[in-house]
Each structure stands twice: as structure tokens, then as C-alpha cells.
Amino acid sequence: MAISLKFKFNLKDSLTDLADQFRNLDTRNPSSWPMLPRYSVFVGLTLACVVGLWFAWLSDTEGELTTAHASEEKLREEFTLKLGKAVNLEALKKQREQVQQYVTQLEKQLPSKAEMDALLSDINQAGLGRSLQFDLFRPGQVVVKDYYAELPIALRVSGRYHDMGSFAADIANLSRIVTLNNISIQPGRDNTLAMDATAKTFRYLDVDEINAQRKATEKPVKKP
Numbered sequence: 001m002a003i004s005l006k007f008k009f010n011l012k013d014s015l016t017d018l019a020d021q022f023r024n025l026d027t028r029n030p031s032s033w034p035m036l037p038r039y040s041v042f043v044g045l046t047l048a049c050v051v052g053l054w055f056a057w058l059s060d061t062e063g064e065l066t067t068a069h070a071s072e073e074k075l076r077e078e079f080t081l082k083l084g085k086a087v088n089l090e091a092l093k094k095q096r097e098q099v100q101q102y103v104t105q106l107e108k109q110l111p112s113k114a115e116m117d118a119l120l121s122d123i124n125q126a127g128l129g130r131s132l133q134f135d136l137f138r139p140g141q142v143v144v145k146d147y148y149a150e151l152p153i154a155l156r157v158s159g160r161y162h163d164m165g166s167f168a169a170d171i172a173n174l175s176r177i178v179t180l181n182n183i184s185i186q187p188g189r190d191n192t193l194a195m196d197a198t199a200k201t202f203r204y205l206d207v208d209e210i211n212a213q214r215k216a217t218e219k220p221v222k223k224p
Contacts (some may be wrong), residue, residue: 115176115203116151116201116203119174119176119178119201120139120153120201122174122176123153123171123174123178123199123201124137126167126170126171126174127155127157127167129170130159130163130164130166130167130170131159131160131163132157132158132159132163132164132167133157133158133159134155134156134157135156135157135158135194136154136155136156136196137153137154137155138153138154139151139152139153140152140153140154144205147204147205148202148203148204148205149202149203149204149205150200150201150202151200151201151202151203152198152199152200153198153199153200153201154196154198155195155196155197155198155199156194156195156196156197157194157195158188158189158192158193158194158195159192159193160192160193161185161193164185164193164195168180171199176201177201177202178199178200178201179199179200179201180197180198180199181197181198181199181200182196182197182198183195183196183197184196184197
């Protein structure tokens with residue numbers, strides 16, 4: 001019992017001594033502080049620095065983590081897209097072949113420059129074959145596009161309504177591509193109708209025209 005009381009008094013005295021070290025400290029001269037307050041302040045500052053640096057590192061890491069998540073989502077979408085293409089590769093190849101065949105078929109319907117006169121004659125004969133009278137048949141200026149040339153033809157024909165419809169059908173059934181644009185039908189003379197239209201036909205470019213197009217689209221090389 002005496003030992004227990006002695007231990008309690010010693011513990012109380014020790015705590016009192018420790019508390020006395022934190023009293024009346026000179027804040028202007030920390031070097032004069034007792035050992036316990038000095039080490040306590042050192043440990044506290046060290047912990048504050050560690051905690052501050054830890055949170056600063058975590059904030060940078062959080063930004064990197066957000067960027068990584070966004071990059072992961074983008075890569076997942078690209079993977080899904082490429083996987084779908086890989087799965088449908090054979091079907092896409094077949095579609096590509098079909099498109100190429102269709103383009104080749106359309107190219108065959110485009111006349112060359114030497115065949116244009118024969119095509120103009122076919123258009124004229126299509127109208128005459130339907131008993132239409134040509135009041136105007138005037139080819140315009142050739143418009144050169146990227147891969148083909150377009151020739152507009154101003155037309156004015158007169159005749160019966162059904163004959164004009166048959167003429168339009170004959171134009172559509174020509175072996176070469178010809179379109180009728182800006183169609184206007186008005187009453188004419190002697191119970192006939194007058195139709196104004198612009199027929200457009202197309203031809204593929206010859207070698208010289210293709211070379212000229214390439215030179216026109218090429219950017220000039222800047223001299224150093």
C-alpha cells in the first residue's frame with residue numbers, strides 16, 4: 001500500500017515538472033527553452049511539414065489520376081471502335097468492292113472529250129424523235145471539277161406535253177449521264193408548249209486536264 005502511494009506521488013511530481021517546463025516560456029528566445037518544449041515544437045513543425053507536403057502531393061496525384069481516367073475512357077472508346085471494325089472487316093471489304101464496282105460503272109457512263117459531239121447529237125436526236133422542235137440548242141462553257149468536266153446546254157423545245165415527257169425519259173435512258181435542270185414549261189403557239197431547260201452532261205478529264213488540276217491544287221514550295 002505504501003509503495004502504491006509513493007508511485008502515485010512520484011507520477012504526480014513528474015507530471016508537475018513536465019507542466020512547469022511549458023510555463024513562462026520566452027517566445028523571443030526559443031533556444032533558452034527547456035528540452036521538452038524545444039523538442040515538442042520541433043516534432044510539431046516536422047509533422048506539419050510532412051502533412052502539408054503529403055496533401056500537396058495528393059492534390060497533384062489526384063489531377064494525374066483524373067487525367068488518367070479520362071485517357072482510359074478515350075482508349076476504351078477507341079478500342080471498342082477498332083474492335084467493331086475488326087469484327088466487320090470482311091463485310092467492309094465486300095462493301096468497298098461493291099462501291100468500287102459502282103464507281104467504275106459510273107465512270108464508264110462518262111464520255112471522253114472526243115465522244116462529246118456524239119452525245120450532243122444523241123440529245124438532239126432524242127428530241128427530234130419525239131417530234132419536238134428545237135428553238136434553242138446552245139452548249140455553254142465547260143466547267144472543270146476535281147475529277148470530271150461539266151457541260152451545260154441551254155435548251156428550248158416546243159411540242160406536246162406527252163412528247164416532252166417522253167423526251168425527258170429518253171434523256172434519262174441514254175447510255176451516258178445527262179440531267180435536265182431548271183425546267184420551265186409555258187404555253188406556246190398553236191396549242192403547243194414551250195419548255196426551257198438546262199441539260200448537263202459530264203465527261204472524265206483527259207491526261208492534260210488532270211495534270212493541270214494537280215498543278216492548280218499543289219501548294220507552291222517556299223524558297224528558303
